[in-house]
Amino acid sequence: MSATVAFVGCGRITRAVVSGLVAAGGAPDSIRGVSRTGAGARALAGEFGVRAATTPAEAVDGADVVVLAVHPHEAPAALTTLAGVLTGGAPVLVSLVASCRTEAVAAALPGVAVVRAVPNVAVAARRGMTVLARGPGCPPEALAAARELFAPLGEVLTAEEDVMETVSALSGAGPALVARFAQALSRAGAGQGLPASTAEALAAHAVRGTGALLTAPGATPDAVVDCVASPAGMTEAALRTLDGAGLPRAVRQALDAAVALSLGRLLAGPGGPAGDAGPRTSVSAGTGE
Template structure:
């Protein structure tokens, strides 16, 4: 169930995208407040047209306070944010690299905190978000947080905050890996004789189409792969290269390990 009252701090690309998803899911605009010192024209127009309070002068403790500012801005913003937190406020943070301990150290009034890590496809409602809750988050608050995060796509609740770094390396950074695959496939197409324009269009359609099929099918990815691989055929010849001992799987394991290691450094 979506909360009756919500304050969003930071209406940049991700914050504004999440707001769009919440409104589409039924969030009450009359109970919604946006605080952003430099809102975009699009956000200002949305607030005016939907009756959403934008940077009101009064300070009222929020039922749910969603933090979508830049992580490096937390220290400077903390006093103003703390004023928005009451004894029953749920704080949801999407600040990359900021742990629950970091948030509580800066926001002295914060008790119930959910740390979430969405990814870029959340901006079109197809995201993958990992979340972890502090012990003070009630069942009702967790259900409300889940409803908000699910408006942007899949939500996975983690058993431990220690898993956030691994999740960041897989789904947080993962879209970049897929975009790189599309780039590399297009470059391979050019090397095989296609024009750059044709290769780019084919690679984009192939990657997005395969992703849509994976989403629509209940079959595991491995089974879908086997279904399009005829023994001795062209796909099998390509997979013999990609699946060799030094191929795609070990390279991705190394890449994810590097991303996880860097996530730990940034949050440490």
């Protein structure tokens, strides 16, 4: 990473991104952070050696990329503050703010190139997935700068803004959903008499190994299931029980609930909630240009 990056907001996802960047060889002195109370920025500085700024103006001064990573309810005030400090020659603004469309960010920051990004927490281990969406009038070079920022942290895809709430629910929240399943799997193993530590290790490695299988070229979930499940075998019995207990339905309901919450608080522009987010379109591995 050769760019100077300023993080406005230093919570969980900022920590994950900074952790991955530093692990990938990013120079800590090229990374700055500023937070509302200062505590988050100081914690990042203490852990990773990055610079803790005391004001947003100090953080963004001379930065090539500014990453906005505040809670949704804090976004309007943060955007107002940034509008006062991102003046001529403004850097690329990458928004990690949930439930905040690029139109809202672009309207608050005229003349600033805006890209929305949804990384997941696995970027900390450089095994993450980040999905990017271009804001109104965003030039290709701004999208390229955002892609360069996240490329060392795992895979990067692009999508249209209209599907980003679903992206947030599936990919952003996905590690927590998978971890909850691993937790249930390990507890079930412990209930069968395994030591808890052994059951947890087996569940964790099942998830890790399956992830590697699923991300291999040409792999599909059905193919992974087929390579494990023998006819009339124990795996088939377990899968039949999961389906009978409503796992597919429960997962769909969980995703629906996450998307509904995000759409319900969506900030589409300076005036408030967006309402209908519009038609759904597909995620692409291309540049989005």
